[in-house]
Amino acid sequence: MSLKIALDEQSPLLTITLSGRLDSNTAPELDEVLNGVLTNTMITRLTFDLGQLVYLSSAGVRCFVRARKAIEPRGGNVVIVNPQPAVRKVLDIVKAIPPGGVFESVAELDAYLDHMQRKVREGT
């Protein structure tokens, strides 16, 4: 079982859907994709949809960390939706994504984003 990577770019939003296994063998594939995508500075929000990801090892976690390092300095952020329990467990252990950056579903993420936009609007 290998890794499948699907990109859905609606600038400045980018959603990467991963299915399969993200481990030390497949992580380089994701790194390569990310390298290409992250050169585009227009991206401010990178969403990893892990609904189909069944396995995640520390090598994969490192991909997420590298993505954060590339985006967060630009004021962007990285969020993860739909992690499977086994994947969620790994994410929880290594705390690669800050609290609030992991959503159980796309609906939860959308609700969060609506909330943030409302705050911004009210704040301005």
Add this chain to the structure above:
Amino acid sequence: MSVTIRSRQVVGFRTVRGRMLFWILAVTMPIYAGALYMSYRATAQRLEADAERDADDLAARLAAGLDAVIRPIEGGIRTVAHQLEEVDPPPVQYPQRIRGILAAWPEIYGSTVAVETRHGGANARPFAPYLYRQGAGVSYSDLARASYGYQDLPWYRRAADAGQPVWSLPYFDAGGGDIWMVTYSVPFFRKRADARRAIAGVVTADLDLNWVTARAAHVSLGPIGMGWLSSPPNPRSFVAPIGATTERLGRFAGSINEDAIRDFGEGMLQRKTTFELLPGGVTKAPTYLAARHLETLDWRLMLMVPRDELMSEARALLNRQLALGAIGLVGLIAAIMLVASGIAGPVRALAEAVGKAREGDFDLHLPEPRRRDEVGVLADALRRMRDSLQRHIDLRAASLAEQARLEHELAIAASIQQSMLPRREPGTAQLGTARIAAALRPARQVGGDLYDYFELRDGNLLFAVGDVSDKGIPAALFMARVSALLRELGGAGELPDRLLAGVNGRLADGNDAAMFVTVGCGVLDVHTGRIRYASAGHDPPLLRTLEGTVTQLTMETGPAIGIDAGVQYPLGEAFIAPGDTLVLFTDGVTEADAGDGSLFGLDRLSTVLRDAPEGEPHALVQGVVDAVAAHESAFHASDDLTVMAVGLSPSGVTARSEAGVPHWLIVPEASAAGLEQTQRCLRTILTARGVGPGRIGDAELIAEELLTNLTRAAQGQAGGIQVSLACALPPGEIALTVRDNGPAFDPLALPTPQLDGAIADREVGGLGILLVRQLADSCRYARIDGLNVLDVRLNRVTDSHGVPTNVTQDCP
């Protein structure tokens, strides 16, 4: 073949000849002896009758001879007496008359005319002139002398008193002529005035009996016997031997008591018997005596005939008959022998001819020529039997040839059937990572059991075991169809449930023979150890684990193939780890009979598998076959027998069991694929042991983090480093041990990475060890024998995602 002719009758008759001789002689000899006896008796009686008749004849002749002399004398004397009455001459003339008498009959010795004085007249005075022959002349004497009172003597008195002529008994005249004499006395009378007759005197004639003796001696007596003429005893008797008696008596000198013979003869005359055998003691040899009474003078004839002599003719006849009989007997025996040989000879020849016949050689040389009697009938019967046997043998030979041809064809069929099996030489076949072994032992040359296995296009293994409802050729033909269909449909990639349904659809259609087959069929995923299995009425397979437990896969089964078309088969699932072995079998194993009705059974099969030292497929198959053979011992196999064992042996993985705890050692390839291979193997093992998917994921993650670290570390090493991962499953735990021969390095000693800082400050690294420490229940590092040994343990708690996937049932 041996022919034994045994008589159940009288012991000793070993031959027909003997029996015929015995019985024919036993019947004929008494008859012959009886006939001889009757003949002898008849001859003897005839001879006795002849002897009697001879006696009668002799008596008659003697009487005639005597009468010829006596009767004229009697007449003459009576005439003289008559003349004396009529003429009544004076007594002085008496001598003249007497001379006339003597002159007339020379047999008369002397004669007298005696005068009666008692009734006479005055002139009556005693006077009895007696003239008798003396020499050539005649002498005279007067008997009337005082000293000779003639009127009181018997010769006078008896005649005078009787008044008629009387003969005296013979007497021996001792005073006169010293001869035997007999006296004839005739009275004469005188007529008196009163017309009464008064006795006047008596005329006598003395007969010299010498003539009687001479006449008797001249009578012919015949060839045998001795005879006497004799007078009544007085007390002496006059005896005249007859014929040659005197000479013949000489032969019996001293042995004959003549008086006793005479006494016995007198007794016979009184008893009025005429022919008797003399009592013992009278004569030495048995002798007949014939006694006759002659009217003349009241004399007797005694005729003595020695029996030996009388019966000599009978004996001679008997001897002739005996001789003839002996000749006849010899002829009879010869005839019997001839007839018996005529029967026994051919019968013995037949017996020998039959006795020479050996198994397979019934070309009997029966004796010729043909006969029309019972022996011929027997020979004909034997000939027919021989021909019948020969035909039977020919038929049997033809039948044997046909059988040999069939057996040859059967052998070819068996060879073809064997060639349908995927592997003919014993041993374990390695198909990818699968290992498989099988054995099929037909009860007959060809059988109805089948097995097959082959690699599918995706590298997985399809295997099947089947048992056709019958045995022998029909089963073999059906089996061939089943095999071909399994190959055809299985090769097309059908899973077992659809595969069985497809085979069933093809076989149930037009199955006029109403044959069916039970099939157990599975596909082993060589990557994951998953077995998908379907059963068409077949015995569920047994799973022998690495640690030696044996469980039966209890899956739902469909109906046997060939009965109903359009049947669906349920698909079951099981997992095996490297070292585990799935064992399929037919009922030829469980129903192997020891001869006393005790079947091999599932218990024995489970025991054999459990007690096997390891799960190597061929060793297990051979063990089962040997155990069944030992169970059946001398009893013949009654059913086909098939055993198949399927195992999994990925490269780089070794499995062993230690004190009931399974151990696997994985040596990953030194490449990127090595990690994937290791994880897959781990997943297979843990799945097969019922570990939940969450725990399996944890184990995979730990393996990756540890191995990745080492791979990264190895990049700095010349020649790389060697790594191995061991997995053991002690109760309740999963023990993972990673060993490498790199420089001593304790990953657990690394500082915990900073997780709370800003992302920009964070080290990208150390996360792997963090994961390991977080997931594992314990981690220990040790440097042992130049190796880094990292021991990680997880508890086996099944999480919410894990349910046992092996649907198994413990075997008893």
